[in-house]
Amino acid sequence: MNARSILWSEACFVFPDRERPVIKISPVIKLIFVVLFTLALIIWAQQALSWSNILQHWETVSLSLVLGCLGMTVISHLLRGLRLFHGYKLLPDSTGLAAGPVFGVSLVHNAANFVLPMRLGELVLPALSRLRLNVNMTESVKTLLGIRLFDLHVLVSLILLLQLQRWGWWAAGGLAVLFAGLLVLPLFERIGPIRKFAPPQYRHYGAIAISYVLTALIWCVKLIAFYWIFNHFMPMAFNEAAVGILTADLSSSLPINGLASAGSYEAAFAAGLAATSNFSDASLAPIINLHLFLLASNIMAAAVGGLILMFSKKPESRDG
Secondary structure (H helix, E strand, O other), X not given: OOHHHHHHHHHHHHOOOOOXXXXXXXXXXXXXXXXXXXXXXXXXXXXXXXXXXXXXXXXXXXXXXXXXXXXXXHHHHHHHHHHHHHHHHXXXXXXXXXXXXXXXXXXXXXXXXXXXXXXXXXXXXHHHHHHHOOOOHHHHHHHHHHHHHHHHHHHHHHHHHHOHHHHOHHHHHHHHHHHHHHHOHHHHHOOHHHHOOOOXXXXXHHHHHHHXXXXXXXXXXXXXXXXXHHHHHOOOOHHHHHHHHHHHHHHOOOOOOOHHHOOHHHHHHHHHHHHOOOOOHHHHHHHHXXXXXXXXXXXXXXXXXXXXXXXXOOOXXXXX
């Protein structure tokens, strides 16, 4: 018996009512760690690049470019709201569900998901959906699961598609497997043990098609807007810069990240550029500036979403 097995046996003897001794870390300690980590990154950016030099890049940005990118970001958020509304309308009892409050919930949720650390922002959707839309928490969580799986599918598919020429048959094979996977989604509704976990968007091919097209449009619009800004700061071919942008967005799916994805966003973006042999120290400032634009747009989205919810009427209570 090795040392690990001995320790395991002793732990089970000491804690007979538990399979494993669990080490719990206080949420306060986690929050302190996240804040300190974020502050350390801000200080590092000052020491390595200087915030005055980083922000100086914005002096060359025209108002038309900012407004154009903001406009495309608004379109992306509207599509997100429409996608959530479509998912909720597929629920058994969606009578009285208005588009306005759903859009408000979507805006606040997406902003919270970006700003809050450790994926805590995901909890905002089921909570707000229950409080403001009278949508059952179980149903909203299943809807969110469907949304996140479509997000992951589209992001990975776009990366493979953009690198089809570079990665060849590996990319083509990956795309074939991903899209074949879409064909089996309705089976979730027919398999007894997992039927209760099936997202409403997976019930039939029509719902899958609408949700997937909306998801693809969301990310394509956002990708074009972000490339527009990044290319202004650092000219680069679209298919190469896009891998960095998409990889950075993929990093938001990680269970561990800081406030507003500080650090993880930049690291993932740099990794994406490195995969296409385009990373250099000169790309750090443009990446940080793009991150700042993303942060500002999410704060504005949260404010708009909050106003929508403030002035919207809560629907009548439904059972569940």
